Structure formats: C-alpha cells, structure tokens
Amino acid sequence: MKRVKAACICQTLHFQLKEDIDHEQAVRMVQEEVEHYKRSFERNHTQYKIVEETTQPDGSVVVKVIKQYNQSPVGDYLD
Secondary structure, eight states, X not given: OOOOSOOEEEEEEEEOOXXXXXXXXXHHHHHHHHXXXXXXXXXXXXXXXXXXXXXXXXXXXXXXXXXXXXXXOOTTTTO
C-alpha cells in the first residue's frame, strides 16, 4: 500500500487585463483579483508560498506559487 507523505503543486498564474474596459480600471481589477486569490488561501486554510509576483509592463500580474495539494501534508516543500 502506498500513502502520500507530502504533496504540493507549483503554479504560474497570469492575471490578464480585460480588453473591453478602460486600462486603469482593468489594472485595478487585476490587482483586486490577485488579492482575492491570496485571501482565498487563508479562507480555505491552504498552506502556500508566493515564490514570485511580477507586475508586467501592461499592468497584468504573473504569480508563481507553491500551494498545498488538497489536504495533503506539505512536508518540506514550503520551507
């Protein structure tokens, strides 16, 4: 029998601007979406580590994150 000792997922997410609205409003919406994404970890009690967060020249945001997979233990992935 096998058991999961530790599990995490590594993701790179690109929060892109909506094209059909004003640029400044689109940038604000992306920033709010990124903050909402971060708060969702706390709300869902998911362990995570933001490895990198980069604002692109157009105002979009790229986030690299390592996060807990389902409810599995994270082991030393987040150290």
